[in-house]
Amino acid sequence: MTDQLIISIFVFVLALFVGVEIIRKVPQTLHTPLMSGSNAISGVTVVGALAIIVITRDSTSTFSHILAALAIFFATINVVGGFLVTDRMLKMFKRRN
């Protein structure tokens, strides 16, 4: 676990820096779509919940299946709703003529 933890911290910290760099360049006009879009991205938890269901084979624990399914449900709302509503907003941004 310690190795994993160190790798995780590396990935996390570097990703934070990347995030700060790219998000600083987003103009104020697009801050709402940025929030709803990044919100959709934070629904990536769906992947974690799916992994739990896939890895726990042969109903080792029905209860953890139910929990994971619940997490998948909420995270999918986040993903699908988030990307869709962001697209809906971005469609409205038009240049003069």
Added chain:
Amino acid sequence: MITFLHQLESNCSLAVAPGAIAIMRDLTYLVASILFILGIKRLASPRTARAGNGLAALGMLLAIIATLAGAGSSALIWAFSAMGLGAIVGVFLAVRVQMTQMPQMVALFNGFGGIASAIVAAAEWIKITSFEGPRDQSALALVGIASLIGCATLTGSIVAAGKLHGSISGKPIPIPAGLFVNIALVAVAVALIVALPVTGGALWALILVILIASALGVTLTIPIGGADMPVMVSLLNSYSGLAASAAGFLIFNKALIVAGAIVGASGLILTAIMCKAMNRSLANVLFAGVGTADSSGTAGTTAEDRIVKRADPDDVAIMLEASQRVIIAPGYGLAVAQAQHAVRELADALTKRGVNVAYAIHPVAGRMPGHMNVLLAEADVPYDELLDLDQANPEFDRTDAVLVIGANDVVNPAARTDTASPIYGMPILDVDKARTVFVLKRSLGAGYAGVQNELFFADNTLMVFGDAKKTITAITAALAEL
């Protein structure tokens, strides 16, 4: 598809295959992470933004497919039923929501992200504690951290969404000794997170973490006033990302760690921008409970005994037509009056007469970062006419007329001059530097900060009282008759 995956699964029983699938999965997560980054990069311009959102969505799809590769059929049934139901709810919400309701929807979605991460942590807890023999200590601590952030995000988001939607009072509800309560809750939560690995993952410790985190979400958001909600929504956005990252640490999933970190950074940057726009520290927003209209503003001057100059829509039309450059400074009052389309029609009519029209948008003009820009885009206002604070301020002394519609504190010159004012130091739109300022307002009431606005009494200001939408429509009609 299912039979294909079955095939994959049976292949997995061969010695090499599981490793190969795991490697493919991890590499796909890398591709997904790159797509998330490229997607947000494209949000740097409205021209590429839509494609960027599509790239991020594609990344998510790839990550989901990679995770399901090699899954058994019962797992797939579970997965697709849950995803199907979630997708239906997601589509329903995304299609139905009005643009004015966007802040509460984003708040609610933040909450869903948070609870999903907390549930993943609980499922992991079951796995860890059902394991005979020594239990993974750091994993148990991570269960606690993910539960803490996830549950606090959920309840905090529900309160924020309720306040924004109006189902909970938008007024700040102070908690007695709020700062102390919050610090105490955090301290207990930290102690419990330590207790989790020490006790080998005791159920009571996990349940207490969940309860305390849920309470913390409420105590952090309930004292915050409606005007400060843009900060809170940004902060909750950040929490939802950090919750995903924490879950990623726990199950060692790099896609979750990267995506969560980026969202966490995004929320923090937006929080900082919002705080700067209000000249407040984050601690001040979270604990000071400003927004109570206690009218403790500039000393002794009540609106009643001061003289303002008035104008009616006909006067405004004549003066606007004679202008070369007009800037519109909208506040949330514009959206409340549903006057976005009326404003755009007025701008169109002026443009047709050779007047140059632009919009000056203060960062806190709406109920969340960038909200006003979306509301105007919805009314077909071209985005290249939208100026932010830094672009707009140098323009005002070259501007013939400014129309202030439903904005108050963000155009109050006291922020520049009156050191006694509670909003002193807040960056404002310097509309008072324009030749003429028209303020469209219902009455002389004070703004959110409870401060009287000196702009209303300035020599170059003309007040146009009434409902914003009716006034604007009347101006456009008067313009047509000139």
